Amino acid sequence: MVWICYNTSIRQVGPRYLNIASELRSKITGGSLGANQVLPSEAVLSTLYDASRITIRKALEVLRQEGYVDSRQGFGWLVVSPPLRQSLGRFSTIEDQLAEIGVHPRRKVLDSEIFWPSAEIAEILGNQEMLRVRRINLADELPFARVTVWLPSILARDFSLSDYERNSFYELLTTRKVIKRPLSKAVQTISAIAIAEEDARLLGVPVGSPALKCLRTTFDSAGEAILFSEYVFPGHLTEFVTELAGEILSIAPSGLRLVD
């Protein structure tokens, strides 16, 4: 193929290596760089993009991280074949997915309560006044999740009920600058439960039908727990896609653990 690079004099946005990564990524997603194809060597790319080899490598490392390419010493950089990347870096949010297929998402607040935390919640978020908000998520008016979020009430002083319907807590906390540090990581457990009576009513499914339950604790960049949330998803509507990489040592799914 002919290698064209857009060495435009348009003002750069962001670092050089991210721009180069973007260009290469669109060559791959656009199909002009097929599976298992070998990329031009780092030296050649360096000339093409008029960037140092280290900058080129940094761009390639970004794409490696995203699962698009891989390298073999002494050989070159290869485009990873599609089945391997299908889900990688594509873990888009449920809202994005819905928007993509033209489905209208909506949040409905069930209730909101301020209270002194139970021992479990205090253990996670600290012994301070808590806000608990319960919501239903709908896709084209079909309920697909019941969500409960706990957070220290001091962080939610300026939020209204309509804020909770319009925005996720992530958006609210981040854009309103009520937290000092960005939310950076979360630990989540996924289990299977039988739907209880209230959730059955809210989600429009039979009592006892299978559901996925997720418990998630979200931390800021200093490792302080900021949010605790519970999600219940009807089993027939939802599934999780995960990718396992690196050394796979066991046929048993990693991340699995026995409880009790």
Next chain:
Amino acid sequence: MVWICYNTSIRQVGPRYLNIASELRSKITGGSLGANQVLPSEAVLSTLYDASRITIRKALEVLRQEGYVDSRQGFGWLVVSPPLRQSLGRFSTIEDQLAEIGVHPRRKVLDSEIFWPSAEIAEILGNQEMLRVRRINLADELPFARVTVWLPSILARDFSLSDYERNSFYELLTTRKVIKRPLSKAVQTISAIAIAEEDARLLGVPVGSPALKCLRTTFDSAGEAILFSEYVFPGHLTEFVTELAGEILSIAPSGLRLVD
């Protein structure tokens, strides 16, 4: 604290940046570098370890990837506090977990069959003769998983039933050198189902009780699908732990998708 670096003249094993990363990692895990503490600047580390700043940064990036440290421009590198790292890189296999708590794991082969693949399986593994093996996994004789594995029969020519009881397919395929390239990645979907009659009997749980079902496709390093496997775990016994990092944009768990 006093910064000591072991600039020994002992022959280096592996790249410099990995050695430096190891030393820093053990300072953190060993406790001599506590949570939220600021590391010496890159320039200082560069002098201490007698390495270029780029090499120091590469070591720090490794530790960032592992979740031990994080950086703030204009400020420095910080040790991430423990709750954030707790689960990171610790997703040990179920077998390791069982061994750790002194539980005896066992595999029981239910049946093994060679057949021409259905359209679904052919779609994933190719249109060639397949082997299907069904097993039960037990922990101290308590069944906790029903596992079915499909793979091209040509790969399993030399395997016996007792091989299947003693080893995982990963172990068999890897150690017997029947595959050219190492297994490197897998894509897995997790969903909630109601237990069907046969699984109820095999796992000793009521029909209709909730369970986690995982479907996993395992690829070799060239992206060729080698194994397809199905796991059914009783809901009351098992859960998945995952970690979400990077930009968390949505309150909805990432990786979730709506089916149908």
Next chain:
DNA sequence: CAGTGGTCTAGACCACTGG
């Protein structure tokens, strides 16, 4: 063998943090 990616250096400029 020539060519590749993996590692490493010494140096530079910038945006950003804190005081």
Next chain:
DNA sequence: CAGTGGTCTAGACCACTGG
């Protein structure tokens, strides 16, 4: 302001792949 991490350069040597 001095000091920090983020980015980038030009150059070097090495281990490795394929023919």
